[in-house]
Amino acid sequence: MKILLVSERDELRGYIRRNFMPRGAEIIQYYNPIKAMDNLDEVDPDVVLFSALDFPRHWKPFLVFLRDSKAREQCVFVILTGDEFDHEEADKAQTLQVNGIVHERLQDQRELARLKELVNRYRDIGDSRTERRLVPTEVDRVGLVFTHPSRLEIICGGIEDLSAAGVSFVPSDRRKTMDLQVGTRVDVCSLRVGANAIAFPANIVRNERSVSLAFDRLTDAQRSLIRSYVDGHAERELHRVASETPTAVEEI
Secondary structure (H helix, E strand, C coil), X not given: CEEEEECCCHHHXXXXXXXXXXXXXXXXXECCHHHHHHCHHHHCCCEEEEECCCCCCCHHHHHHHHHCCCCCCCCEEEEEECCCCCHHHHHHHHXXXXXXXXXXXXXXXXXXXHHHHHHHHHCCCCCCCCCCCECCCCCCCEXXXXXXXXXXXXXXEEEEEECCCEEEEEECCHHHCCCCCCCCEEEEEEEEECCEEEEXXXXXXXXXXXXXXXXXXXXXXXXXXXXXXXXXXXXXXXXXHHHCCCCCCCCC
């Protein structure tokens, strides 16, 4: 995979290099957007990461030029923004067929995870996980409670990430889960995804700061429901960006 980064700053290249090069990506940086546009056919990137903070007037003509030859499915275009990227700009980006909008604060693991998820939606970045993960934001309505297998006590907390294969869960009271051993069967889990709630058993596969549970007994319908909700995250973010003036915007 070939990634074209259009930015004046090397710090962005550093974050991208550390997180994409181990997966076999080639990173090419241009400090001048006009030169990058002139050499677009020669570079032939799979992904373009364009800093709207560095070049607020250039991402639109660059994207129009790119889409004249390559559709959204052929070349991924992601706008890296600062805090000033408002909903009007997001609307223009949608009209011009951008693939996504991500805050360029890539030292934030949540933003970095969003960028990886977005790129992986269109290009294989070598992620070993077999299921797409959701790192919940304010647009996602997800929650999990389960019953302690021996004390039959309700365990509440927050979801760190979710997929159709399992969940990473931070209990509200860590003391209530400290005795759970890896391999323990949890007979009753209740998971909320959007407007739906589903119940199923799960297995403890890790118990450290957070508790990881594997969903190995889901029905096909339950697994499909979770996958659909995870895949719908980008669309929910788009609706948020289009209706608000955000402090941090994410993929479309």
